Amino acid sequence: MIKVSDYAKEKAIQLMTEDGFNPAEDYIRVGVKSGGCSGLEYVLKFDNQKMDTDQVFEDNGIKIIVDKKSILYLAGTTLEYSGGLNGKGFVFNNPNAARTCGCGESFSL
Numbered sequence: 001m002i003k004v005s006d007y008a009k010e011k012a013i014q015l016m017t018e019d020g021f022n023p024a025e026d027y028i029r030v031g032v033k034s035g036g037c038s039g040l041e042y043v044l045k046f047d048n049q050k051m052d053t054d055q056v057f058e059d060n061g062i063k064i065i066v067d068k069k070s071i072l073y074l075a076g077t078t079l080e081y082s083g084g085l086n087g088k089g090f091v092f093n094n095p096n097a098a099r100t101c102g103c104g105e106s107f108s109l
Helices: 006-018
Strands: 027-034 040-047 055-059 062-066 078-082 089-093 106-108
Touching (some): 006 062
Antiparallel strands (some): 027 040, 040 106, 055 062
């Protein structure tokens, strides 16, 4: 469902560890909420709690949880990490997005 690139895996392990999370047991929570300049905005945070309505995916050794509402928007997405001049951070490569804003943090279908 959601893929994790090799570089995103490395950074996730590093950042989770720095924030006191255990990458072998804890999760990256990804989702979508209304907002941003394109209408929908990505949400990403580390989490150690799974809700009953969450879907759990694992790719490249990283556990990802997605709330039920966000699954349709994120199907086929690859989580990547960019360390370029335009900013550092996790990037969503979403094949469902018809339009994205310049910063890549929001999208529309």
